[in-house]
Amino acid sequence: VPAKGLCVAACNQKQPCSQSAPFSAQINCAAVDEAHRSQYDFLAAFMRASLPNAKFIAFTGTPLLQEDKHTLGEFGGGEYIDEYRLHEAVADGATLPIKYQDAWVALSANADLDAAFKKQFADQSEVRQHELKRELLRRWRQAGDRMEQVAEHLVEHFLSSVKACCR
Structure with a gap:
């Protein structure tokens, strides 16, 4: 107006x-x-x-x-x-409480991976190596195989916990 x-x-x-x-x-x-x-x-x-x-x-x-x-x-x-x-x-009563259950899908790596990393990046500072490790770990957690494991875990949890209790 x-x-x-x-x-x-x-x-x-x-x-x-x-x-x-x-x-x-x-x-x-x-x-x-x-x-x-x-x-x-x-x-x-x-x-x-x-x-x-x-x-x-x-x-x-x-x-x-x-x-x-x-x-x-x-x-x-x-x-x-x-x-x-x-x-x-x-x-x-405006919303429902958030129910959170912590769950881990294990990360598994070849035992030689750390040694290979150190050899590959030996010329980098410790700080830079730490940054690189964090970035590689982030990417690894989001890799296709890892996401498939997480998806399988979610489906299994849904079928065994959520769907089972609501029948």
Whole structure:
């Protein structure tokens, strides 16, 4: 309702609403839903350029905490206005509790692998060798054979635990 000074728009559509004065001449408040998804690339730059005087309030269930994408930092830092924790949502009946069962699918490697690694990368510093090992382990965990083992484990668990209890 522009006559009352309120404009509601879905900014991902990039269609300006009609207003009596340019946004830049007004004090604006922008409420951003799913802020962890939209506030780091083109859309964020577009919104901030369109609303240079705006104060932004973010709503997100999963704030990002990375160096290059930090939701709280993107919205002025400081403290959260409010937090609605999972245990509160469960108590309110808004969601079900998360049931988590830790399970391991063993990584198996040739016994000579470590020796071969040391020989191959002997000219690298210890720090660099550690970085390389971490990257290789990450890739190994995601390799096709490994993923097949994990998938088999999940199917077995589903059939023996989940499906069996729901008959």
